[in-house]
Amino acid sequence: xxxxxxxxxxxxxxxxxxxxxxxxxxxxxxxxxxxxxxxxxxxxxxxxxxxxxxxxxxxxxxxxxxxxxxxxxxxxxxxxxxxxxxxxxxxxxxxxxxxxxxxxxxxxxxxxxxxxxxxxxxxxxxxxxxxxxxxxxxxxxxxxxxxxxxxxxxxxxxxxxxxxxxxxxxxxxxxxxxxxxxxxxxxxxxxxxxxxxxxxxxxxxxxxxxxxxxxxxxxxxxxxxxxxxxxxxxxxxxxxxxxxxxxxxxxxxxxxxxxxxxxxxxxxxxxxxxxxxxxxxxxxxxxxxxxxxxxxxxxxxxxxxxxxxxxxxxxxxxxxxxxxxxxxxxxxxxxxxxxxxxxxxxxxxxxxxxxxxxxxxxxxxxxxxxxxxxxxxxxxxxxxxxxxxxxxxxxxxxxxxxxxxxxxxxxxxxxxxxxxxxxxxxxxxxxxxxxxxxxxxxxxxxxxxxx
Numbered sequence: 001x002x003x004x005x006x007x008x009x010x011x012x013x014x015x016x017x018x019x020x021x022x023x024x025x026x027x028x029x030x031x032x033x034x035x036x037x038x039x040x041x042x043x044x045x046x047x048x049x050x051x052x053x054x055x056x057x058x059x060x061x062x063x064x065x066x067x068x069x070x071x072x073x074x075x076x077x078x079x080x081x082x083x084x085x086x087x088x089x090x091x092x093x094x095x096x097x098x099x100x101x102x103x104x105x106x107x108x109x110x111x112x113x114x115x116x117x118x119x120x121x122x123x124x125x126x127x128x129x130x131x132x133x134x135x136x137x138x139x140x141x142x143x144x145x146x147x148x149x150x151x152x153x154x155x156x157x158x159x160x161x162x163x164x165x166x167x168x169x170x171x172x173x174x175x176x177x178x179x180x181x182x183x184x185x186x187x188x189x190x191x192x193x194x195x196x197x198x199x200x201x202x203x204x205x206x207x208x209x210x211x212x213x214x215x216x217x218x219x220x221x222x223x224x225x226x227x228x229x230x231x232x233x234x235x236x237x238x239x240x241x242x243x244x245x246x247x248x249x250x251x252x253x254x255x256x257x258x259x260x261x262x263x264x265x266x267x268x269x270x271x272x273x274x275x276x277x278x279x280x281x282x283x284x285x286x287x288x289x290x291x292x293x294x295x296x297x298x299x300x301x302x303x304x305x306x307x308x309x310x311x312x313x314x315x316x317x318x319x320x321x322x323x324x325x326x327x328x329x330x331x332x333x334x335x336x337x338x339x340x341x342x343x344x345x346x347x348x349x350x351x352x353x354x355x356x357x358x359x360x361x362x363x364x365x366x367x368x369x370x371x372x373x374x375x376x377x378x379x380x381x382x383x384x385x386x387x388x389x390x391x392x393x394x395x396x397x398x399x400x401x402x403x404x405x406x407x408x409x410x411x412x413x414x415x416x417x418x419x420x421x422x423x424x425x426x427x428x429x430x431x432x433x434x435x436x437x438x439x440x441x442x443x444x445x446x447x448x449x450x451x
Contacts, residue, residue: 021098028096031103035094039120040105041113042066044086050328054321057082059090059105068092070107071321078110087113089120099326106321118218122225125252129227130299134234137292140258141239143270143284144207149176150271151206151238153196156181160214160243160264167268175272178206183223184213190226197232197240209236210267211253212243224251233257243267259284260291416440 018026042059049055053072058065068090070078082088089112092105111119133139150168154160156179168175180196183189193211200209211233213221223229224244230252233240242257243264254260261267270284357363417425417439425431431450439446 020101024096024098024101028098031094031096037091037093037108038105039089039091040066041087041089044082044088045084047082047084050331052324052328054324054328055082055107056325056328059088066105067097067102068105068107069097069321069325070110071324073317074108075110080112082110089113095322097325097329098322099329106318118222122218122252125225125227125230126255127302129230129252129256130302134230135255135295135298137295139234140288142288143239143241143259146273147175147206147208147271149178149206151178151180151200151209153180153182153193153200153209153211154213154264155184158184158213160184160212163214163263163265164210164243164268167265168272171269171272185216185220185223189223190229193223193226194228194232197229197236201237204238206238208271209238209240210243210261210264210271211240211257212261212264212267213245214264215245215249221245221249221251224253226252229253230256241267241270255295259287261287415442 040059042061042065044057045060045065046058047055048057053075055070055072055075057068057070059068060066088110090105090107091109092107095104095106096102097104129135152161152164154164161179165177168177178200180200182192182196184193197209197211200206213224215221221244224242233242233253234256239258241259241261242251242253243261243266244251244253245263247262259270261270270287417437419425419431420436420438423430425437431437433450435450437448437450439448
């Protein structure tokens with residue numbers, strides 16, 4: 001892989017000094033041009049689908065994560081709605097989002113992990129064996145024009161065997177058939193199929209073999225996508241017809257076999273003769289031609305796919321996708337900034353409203369009214385205490401006055417005599433003949449005249 005070289009230069013030379021923009025652009029080109037296509041399994045998180053139609057997500061495992069983008073031109077082909085927590089298999093190319101310097105994957109296809117992993121293994125083995133020439137038409141053996149004995153490698157209880165025997169009995173009852181029973185599903189099926197092919201070759205009692213089974217899911221037919229089975233078919237000295245599943249089912253065994261039949265019944269028709277055996281020979285040649293054409297188109301499609309990948313890396317569409325991603329990123333940043341600005345403004349308004357409430361005249365008036373009520377109550381309390389104190393003092397003074405009051409003396413039997421001017425008579429010399437005297441008793445008074 002290419003690398004960027006940095007060297008120490010003087011301040012007068014800046015030829016090896018990168019700007020951040022140039023560095024990110026160079027790294028993006030390195031990732032896109034050198035790494036090519038990668039397959040990746042991971043768990044979806046942070047999935048988002050903005051109005052632009054593009055998808056943005058993070059793929060993670062227990063120890064790491066990577067950001068991803070899947071543009072709408074590609075995600076329209078996805079047959080399920082991705083959700084956070086989904087385990088998926090993606091086909092992607094490495095890139096870098098230049099504005100942030102984020103390393104990311106540009107996803108081209110996405111499948112649920114189970115189906116996707118099997119499909120990936122299928123594609124990888126297909127490309128590997130095709131590269132070795134196992135699918136080449138030049139390596140295929142012609143079928144015998146008039147087979148003397150037919151071998152059938154399949155399950156002894158499966159519908160495929162009964163379909164084959166029924167066709168052979170109807171078309172050519174005299175044709176000998178040898179059945180090599182084997183499992184055609186499960187973990188041990190591939191080994192058993194390879195062993196049955198080897199056993200048929202070692203016995204050398206048949207001049208054509210039919211290998212197959214009835215239809216099923218990708219998992220059901222998986223033993224016919226096994227590398228051991230493929231290489232055993234390719235090494236067989238006896239021509240082999242692959243008859244796996246229905247017409248729409250395609251396996252690695254179909255590509256490596258000398259002939260592919262769309263169904264087990266069709267395979268039986270290929271090896272049996274009837275009144276139209278000449279037409280059958282023509283059909284066989286047509287099948288070979290169709291197989292050769294199909295193989296040619298497969299190779300051309302692979303080359304075209306490689307050229308398309310190279311073209312896509314240079315296509316303006318990628319620039320448009322990057323710009324669209326930048327717009328989505330800017331839109332998200334703008335929305336977050338607006339939300340933050342609105343939040344700050346709301347907080348400022350709430351603070352000002354709180355300050356206004358604190359400084360409100362109504363609140364201050366209420367506080368002053370409370371203070372006035374408290375002062376009034378204090379004044380009333382003080383007046384009550386003052387009146388109580390004054391009354392107490394008055395009672396004490398009255399008690400003292402009563403103690404020294406002449407009225408108290410009068411009550412003990414004494415009396416007070418005063419002249420008509422109100423002067424108290426203390427001696428006889430204080431009066432003269434004809435004076436009027438007033439003698440005050442405890443109860444009432446007596447008036448007398450001095451003679």
